[in-house]
Amino acid sequence: MRPRRTIILYAIIIIALIVKPTAVRAETISISVFLDYRQLQLLMMRDAFNGPNHTAQYLLDDDGCTRITFSEPHLSAEGELLRVDTKTLATIGVTTTTGACKVITQWNGRATVTGKPVLVSDQPFSVEFRVQDTRLYNQQGRLLEDSLVLQAVKEQMHLFLSRYRLDLNPETGQLKALLPYFLPHYPANRLSGMIDSLRIGLLDLRPNELEVRLLMDVETVAKAGPEPVLSEHEMEQLEQRYRSWDSFLTFVIKEAASATPSEELRAALLEILLDARYQLKSILTESQQSAADPVKQLFIRTWEQLMPVMREISVRSPEKNLLPFLSFITAADAFKALDRLGPALGLDISTDGLRRLARLLNDDPSIDPLKYLDEIDPGLQQLFDFGRSSEISPQKKSQGFNFQLIRPVYAANPRDRLNRWVPAPAEVNAYLLEIRKLLLKEADARIRSSSIAQKYARIYRKLMLTAAWQESCWRQYILQNRKVVPLISATGDIGMLQINEKIWRGFYSPSKLRWDITYNARAGSEILFKFMVDYALKQKEHTYGGGLSNLARATYSAYNGGPSQVSRYRKNDVPAAHKKIDAAFWEKYQQVHQGQELAVTKCFGGQAASSMTAAPPINTSRKQSGSKQATTVKPSQRIENVGWIKSRNPKHFTLQLTAMSGEQAVRAFIKQQFQGGSFAYYRKKQNERYLYVAIYGSFDSRAHAEKAAARFAPLKPWIRDFGSIQKILSK
16 A cells, blocks of 8 residues: 555645746745545544554553543544544443453544644645644533543543644655656656645635645746647547557446445546547547647546546545545546646647556556457446447358458348348348348337336437447448458447447447447347437436437437437537437438338448338248249239228128338238238227238138248237227228
8 A cells, every 4th residue: 555645746746737837037826625525534534543443543541441432533624624534432431350341431422623733844745633622522512511521531532632643754766757758748857846845825614625835936938839739740640549548448347336236426437538539539530720739638628527437436435446546537637727728838648647547546467458459348347337238140251351352131040130131222122121120129129128117218229220220221231352351430439329339349249340230239228228328318418309209319429429428419509410310310200200211221222122222020931042032922912901900700700910100011912922812901099199000811710710820930029909990990
């Protein structure tokens, strides 16, 4: 465990920060460091309450039979004074002839001490507690008058607190070793002089924290000219800088998440990580017109978000985290201030600097905190519950980039039938039906594993279909030079759900995302579901104008731009490109909402049948005849009218196959079936809207109907008598 004064080392980093070198002369600048009372309380417990069970015990006699024990300290502000409350146990006893202590009486209560933190003379980084008053309360909270017990407690509390020192003296050697990595352009002699002049100038008690105002003598330098726009060579270096920063941030997030069992704090850490990765993706793919270093700016912004989370972790789980996390928080304040100095001080985020900072949290020499790996990280998956589903199918062997020529539509294993399938024009209809089946299957798997309400589940199913349409037009593969290759965008978005390999590094396998369409759909469904539940629902996006459909819009905004963008779709002050993306999604979602998800067929050049504009259930009995698929209506197939339904014997049976929102959709569905015989459909009103219900056959017994139902097993048909349908038609 590092010594407490190491904290100062990082608090001192702040000193370098807020300097504003505008004049060519020496000046004294001040930097405010804020120490939360909960953190001060933990420091006091660590340094002074170091007896069994965090107690401080004082003996009032030589035998130790009469003693006062303090425990459970609590620090707070009382006006302009610092208040320390402790549980107090006074034990009065005598020594027996056998040498044992015999307790005569005990008193339990609380002691309240107020005092003022002041600087220690000739010790520039030491603070002492100057006691002003001591009060004693019994267990009922009643203030005690003067007594022997009170007098003894007062004397011991005075002695105890007068000896306590809050030592902020840093090891300047460590600081000198750290700062050069972040201030490589600042003259070494000036940097050393800066550090040596650091001292505490003022202490100020605030309602929730102690402000320690540090003073430092700075030899200011002339302002540098404006930073030039990043050169082509510097732009090329962004990729490596990205890798270093992403590795560093991932390491820090994992260390912080491992330090707390709180799901709330882990969720906050995950959001910080994902938002940073989404922003890093933008940095790498968008033209950089700003003169500022974009990675450095992201470094500062991310640390601002991390500070309050790490502070909370440090006080909730302080056993191993207090000092390292305090160091991190202080360093964050320091780098924010350094950044405000601009190019005059030359703050630079170097690889070595990041590695040294990471070592503050875990100095295990066997771990390289900046190691960048593309493989799945089980620790990352477990901490944030991503990619761990037992349904994620294992890959039998690595597919790598072993491209192959166009192969038959169906593999021997039915599970693989969609892998590497780029449909020919005649296959588009059949292909889309299979993809729809896959997407809804994965959506339903997420729903079944949760307790989400049905009204939200319905939105999520439509969201899944729309997101895949928006991202890829339901495509996992494309043809390049007559070879089947995964669909990968210029920004590294992979497959049907366009899952970015950099953003989701460690959570999912890049190889499987490329070559296993089921894995890609499953990963996308997992991300969409988590974004909808943890962000869109939690932030109550459905309470704004638009109702439940806003959940889909908000989820997709987050899926496209990161968790912080969950409300992007309803804001005006967003880039035009983002507005266009959200508008395109909304247009597709409305079609899906109306049961027309198979309008996605227009992505395939209009080669699918024109009637394929709605969502028929999946028919798995299609012929496996290589690359050709029959799409014409069989001669023996008939679509009867309502008069036929009304003329049936009310005691005979039929099979209800599906209900759809449009007449064209239900007719298209019937034409896609490969059973001969009589089909029919009728319209009914349900929940203030009309549905078109498809039925098949007329059977004189339930047994005959059940036998026919086996031919439509994937549709799970409902056997019902004609009388019940005729009652609906008579209304």
